[in-house]
Amino acid sequence: MGASVYLSKPGVLCAAGSNADELWNSVTDGKQDGIRKVTALNGKTFFAGRIADDVLCKPSSARYDMRIMRIEELCLRQIEADIERVKTLYGAEKIGVCVGSCDNGTEFSLAGHRTYFESGSFPSDYSLEIQGADYVAAFIREKYLLSGPCLTFSTACSSSAGAIVKAAELLKSGICDAVIAGGVDIASDTVLMGFDSLEAVSSEITNPFSKNRHGITLGEAAAFFVMTRDIPEGNAPFARLLGWGESADAYHMTSPEPGGDGAFRAMKSALASAGLNAADVDYINLHGTGTKFNDSMEAKAVDALFGGRETPVLCSTTKPLTGHTLGAAGALEAAVCFLSIVNNIGKAAGEIKLPVQVWDGVQDEEIPFLNIASKGKNCAAGKVRVCMSNSFAFGGANSSLILGL
Numbered sequence: 001m002g003a004s005v006y007l008s009k010p011g012v013l014c015a016a017g018s019n020a021d022e023l024w025n026s027v028t029d030g031k032q033d034g035i036r037k038v039t040a041l042n043g044k045t046f047f048a049g050r051i052a053d054d055v056l057c058k059p060s061s062a063r064y065d066m067r068i069m070r071i072e073e074l075c076l077r078q079i080e081a082d083i084e085r086v087k088t089l090y091g092a093e094k095i096g097v098c099v100g101s102c103d104n105g106t107e108f109s110l111a112g113h114r115t116y117f118e119s120g121s122f123p124s125d126y127s128l129e130i131q132g133a134d135y136v137a138a139f140i141r142e143k144y145l146l147s148g149p150c151l152t153f154s155t156a157c158s159s160s161a162g163a164i165v166k167a168a169e170l171l172k173s174g175i176c177d178a179v180i181a182g183g184v185d186i187a188s189d190t191v192l193m194g195f196d197s198l199e200a201v202s203s204e205i206t207n208p209f210s211k212n213r214h215g216i217t218l219g220e221a222a223a224f225f226v227m228t229r230d231i232p233e234g235n236a237p238f239a240r241l242l243g244w245g246e247s248a249d250a251y252h253m254t255s256p257e258p259g260g261d262g263a264f265r266a267m268k269s270a271l272a273s274a275g276l277n278a279a280d281v282d283y284i285n286l287h288g289t290g291t292k293f294n295d296s297m298e299a300k301a302v303d304a305l306f307g308g309r310e311t312p313v314l315c316s317t318t319k320p321l322t323g324h325t326l327g328a329a330g331a332l333e334a335a336v337c338f339l340s341i342v343n344n345i346g347k348a349a350g351e352i353k354l355p356v357q358v359w360d361g362v363q364d365e366e367i368p369f370l371n372i373a374s375k376g377k378n379c380a381a382g383k384v385r386v387c388m389s390n391s392f393a394f395g396g397a398n399s400s401l402i403l404g405l
Contacts, residue, residue, distance in 0.1 A: 158392065184221070246400075247396070
């Protein structure tokens with residue numbers, strides 16, 4: 001694939017941790033403390049991975065003061081030194097921004113429309129600008145005074161995986177020398193009620209790949225990397241984006257192609273672009289939403305591509321710990337893969353840890369077997385040098401990323 005693409009240690013904020021180190025502790029210990037019951041506008045209660053309000057901070061610009069930007073702001077502060085470093089090295093015009101998100105100002109939109117229906121007019125500070133898909137990316141560009149490409153991706157659950165892919169393409173083309181790439185999304189009332197209307201939300205914390213699974217648990221998060229063609233300076237940990245694959249099912253607006261063909265093609269393409277074989281992958285972070293159809297098709301796709309291995313590939317989904325963070329999920333789970341690699345460097349086999357899946361352990365006999373890393377079982381691997389992260393979205397927008405050393 002030519003020149004390497006390097007990823008810095010990510011900034012992370014989600015229900016499972018306020019930074020990358022806290023996230024790693026949660027996903028390896030199976031902590032679900034951040035998944036709590038919340039009540040939506042319609043009075044219904046849901047389990048959701050919401051970030052505590054008291055950890056959030058106001059963004060640097062008052063016109064961006066809304067929950068999604070507060071989450072983004074706190075996440076960006078964690079990688080601010082890396083951002084300023086590449087800005088000094090390459091110049092503002094060579095720094096790009098690629099953000100995946102599904103939010104379009106729902107927080108203000110709901111309040112604004114409530115006022116409109118009650119009084120006949122919108123609030124004086126109501127602006128359509130905040131409902132633009134590019135708002136989350138424009139915030140980063142303005143905050144750091146950047147003038148390179150500024151792009152937003154909204155392909156549902158694969159949004160930020162797509163943003164990372166485009167960032168890599170911008171680097172390889174020479175258009176950018178560095179890109180701030182990742183995603184952010186919130187578990188707003190419209191999200192909770194919207195997924196509930198699809199009958200996709202579980203009444204209990206999500207239980208992926210189990211015979212007893214009943215749907216998703218929603219969440220919110222931000223996760224961002226600084227991506228470059230050059231190895232990051234100093235002793236900071238880094239990983240490489242070895243390859244990626246994307247595909248489009250165009251099967252149904254909300255349901256995946258049942259046989260997993262689109263997911264299979266995305267993973268196969270990622271392996272090909274990385275110059276790897278199925279046997280080279282040490283761990284897969286599964287999309288694993290806990291819905292009947294997603295888990296079935298993903299298990300079929302993984303089995304079709306990896307089923308011939310002598311030792312079944314270790315895998316897990318971390319959504320029971322973070323919630324399904326929608327547009328942020330691809331970047332957040334790429335961050336989990338990043339941490340799985342760098343935190344196991346130099347570890348002996350018995351010391352290696354992997355992200356665990358919290359579930360009831362009841363295998364669904366109607367789907368292929370997966371070698372799931374769960375607490376107290378299958379958590380020790382011989383090595384963790386290559387990880388795959390899957391993101392499969394509504395409409396069949398599929399992305400698969402491969403990270404390694």
